[in-house]
Amino acid sequence: MDTTVADTLIGTTIDGRYRITGRVARGGMATVYRATDERLGRDVALKIIHPSQATNVHFVDRFTDEAKTIARLSHPNVVAVYDQGRHQGLPYLVMEFVQGRTLRDVLSQRTKLSPVEAVAILEQMLAAIAAAHRAGLVHRDVKPENVLVAEAPSGGSANLVDAVVKVADFGLARAIEASTVDDSGQLMATVAYVAPELVQTGQADARTDVYSAGIVLFEMLTGRVPFDGDDPVEVAWQHVDNDVPAPSSVVPGSPVVLDKLVARATRRDPGARPTDAGALLSEVQAVRDGLGAANVETALLRQIPSRPIPADATSIVPAVPAADATAFVPPVPGGSYHQASHRPSWARLPEQGGGGPHTAPHRRSVAPSGGFFADRRRVVLASLIAVMALVIIGSTWWVTAGRYSEAPTLLAMPLAQAQAHAEEKGFEFLVGDGVYSDTIPKDSVVTQSPGAQEKIVNGDTITVNLSLGPEVHPVPDLVGVELANAKGELEGLGLKVKEGKAQYSETAAEGVVLSTNPKAGTQLKPGETVTVVLSRGRAPITIPDLTGLNINDARAQLAAKGLTSVERSKDSDEPADTVLGQSPKAGTGVEKGAEVTLDVSKGPPLVIVPDLTGQPCPQAQATLQGMNLQVQVNFNPNGTVQAQNPGGNTQVAPQSVVQLQCF
Incomplete structure (x- = not known):
């Protein structure tokens, strides 16, 4: 039954641009559709979350972060994101449409892969994951379901060696320092591929992805995962308690070198694994070259007739090294000569040159055993084998050791010195993203890929990450910002947030920031605390106008x-x-019990009454009036002042009455 018939989104056009033509897959939280971008005329994959998840704020944020995360990873082995938006309230992503199958589909059909195919797929997987690690991200969910195998450029669906591999679903990635437990407390990884440290501590770094990639390689080689069980928790703890078995213990004859590679990637101690996907990629490339050399040797020898060589001719044939014990190609089939038409030109003997199909048998019938032609054939054959042996030995040396050297140590070197040292050794030099460091001076090398003393192809590129110095961030200006936004901005800088005692404000609405401690612009390290003081809004009691009132009122x-x-x-x-x-x-608004300060008049300043005794009464009267005092004259206004009340040098208020007794 076609389940897509009931899907109402099929046939609709999203945002007037993306016309959905079919459903590709449906997961627990989102559905992936195939769509046509009618503006650019190309097929795309449109991933839209289920309506049941739309109310889960944490999941929606994680879904949106997926677009931003993948957008940072511009790499040919990473599924690209083109656009994002919302349709009927549901967030969606527009991604590159990969024509092909998941690695899970391939394994379901094939059960297991040949070593060369497995290594070819693993190499591209690690190239994508290494790009994420260089960007400071951990995938955390490496598994066959998240690996897409596109159709091979050569066209054959079964040609996995030439297939293009892309890694998807970086939506669960986090910054390397982040925890690997989601908000519900569930482990964000599939238990069949989970690293021991995720089970024990819940913490992940680049070596966690290395472990999962090793499990995927084991499954590609054997057709099964190393640990299984009915209880997911039990399966997870098997990764903690047990070493991953060698693939050859499940599939006899599997190359020993791949046993060692799986063991290196899946060490239970993270410190014993390659440091990141880039380091593991270097080891895989060396293994791939070794497997390739074994294939070349076998393919060449298959062109050589298996006719026995007489004992007297063996002395001139150099010893050909036995095929590597890791070789996986079936042994050369025994039997008589191949017909000349089936051999390459360089393997045809003189008697096979231009005659018809019966020429060679005729010559063999007339040439006596041990005669001239037989001796000539033996000499040519021995010379040919000797040349091929030298070519194979030289090629094997070149692809496994000759073209490699050790990466120089650039750590802690200043930029100019590191670049000069790398170029002096013949390597290309590339500067990646800066990283914070409390120990390495600014603009000096913090990390390098490949790592110091690791194997690297001569003339290849060494990528370094330079120190940005200690990580410090200025406290942003948050005055007037709502608490939720202020917290988000501070926590985004790695700073902790503490709420101080809220205060009333005449101008700021309730819940917004009034001030911060330390103040805006102060440089802080991640983990330090910023105290925010919030507004309580306007206070409830309004102060009346008391100016001009008597103090009692x-x-x-x-x-x-x-x-x-x-x-x-x-x-x-x-x-x-x-x-x-x-x-x-x-x-002004204040809260109950608040104090209101009042300035109260003490009244006008006092006036000192002068001693006027003996002065003419008119003159004394004029003096007192000039001092803003009132005068009352008794008896003779034109006489002489004989007495006064109040007396001389007495302080009185302005406009007070002074009595003069004149005779």
Whole structure:
């Protein structure tokens, strides 16, 4: 039954551009469709999450991160991402459409692969994963389901040696420092391929992918995974407790060199494995070249007639090395000469040159055994075998050792010195992404690939990552930013967030940042803490306008609102006990119990009454009026001041009345 008939998305056009033509696969969280990009006229793969996952914020974020992650990995063996968007609220990715099958499909059909095919596929897998490792990412879910095998350029679907391999589903990748347990606490890896450290500690690094790749190689060679069981937890712990068996223990005759390769990649101790996919790739290339040499030798010898050579001729034939014990090609079939038409030109003997099919037998019938022609044939055959042996020995030396040398040690060298040293040794030099380091000075080499003293092809490229110095980030300016966004920005820099005591604010809405400690611009290392102070919004009590009121009235109004007055006396021409000003200002919001400071007038400054006794009364009256005092004259206004009240040198308030007794 065609299950795609009931799929309502088939036949629809997404965002007016991607017309869905069929369903490719359906997983637990998303479905992959084949679609046509009508703008560019090419087939694409469109991956859209299930509606049941749309409400899972963490999964949606992880799904969106998949696009950003793969976009960083521009590599021919990584499935490319072209676009992303949403359709009816469901996030989707537009990816490269790979015409072919998954490695799981290939293994389901073939059960197992030949060593050459397995190594050819593994080499391209590791090239893709190595690109991720150079970008600081770990795939964490390397398995046959995530390996796509495209049709071979030569056209044959069975030609896996020439097939193009692409690694998919980097959506579960994380920065190398990140944890490998998702928000639900579930292990983010398939148990059949899970590394021991994921089971024990939940932590992953590049060597975790190396382990999983080794399990995939084991399965390609044997047709089964090394550990199996009904309980996933039990299977996971078998990786912790047991070594992965040698492929030859399952498939007798499997090359010993591949046994060693699987053992190296699947060591239970991560420190005993190759450091990353690039390091394992170098070892796989050496193994591939060795397997290739064994194939060449066998193919050449298959062209040589298997006719026995007389004992007297063996002395001139150099010893041909026995085929490598790791060779996997079936032995040369025994039997008589092949017909001349079936041999390559360089293997045809003189008697096979131009005659018809019966020429050679005729000559053999007339030439006596041990005669001239027989001796000539033996000499030519022995010479040919000797030449081939030398070619094979030389070729084997070249592909396995001669063209390799050790990568120089560039670690901790400044950029200019490292480049000069690498180029002096004859290698290309490439600078990759910078990485933070607390120990290596800025612009000096932190890592190199291939690693120091590792095998590398002469003249190949050494990629280095330079130190960015200690990782520090300036505290961003977060004033006015909502708490969730402030947390996201700080945590994205590796900083911790602490909430301080919230405060009321006349201008900032509730829940936004009022201030940070340390302040914006301060340089911090990852793991350090930033305290954010949030706004509680406007306070609930509004302060009334108390200016000009008598202090007693002002106190009464504040008490009615649950506020407290704090008073400060000031000189003023205003009457005493008059409120001159207040803080906070009128209209400001405060919480209950807040203090309001009032400036209260002490009244005008006092005037000192002079001693006017003995002065003419008119003159004394004029003096007092000039001092802002009132005058009352008793008896004779034109007389002389005999007494006054208040007396001389007495302090009185302005406009006070001074009585003069004149006679």
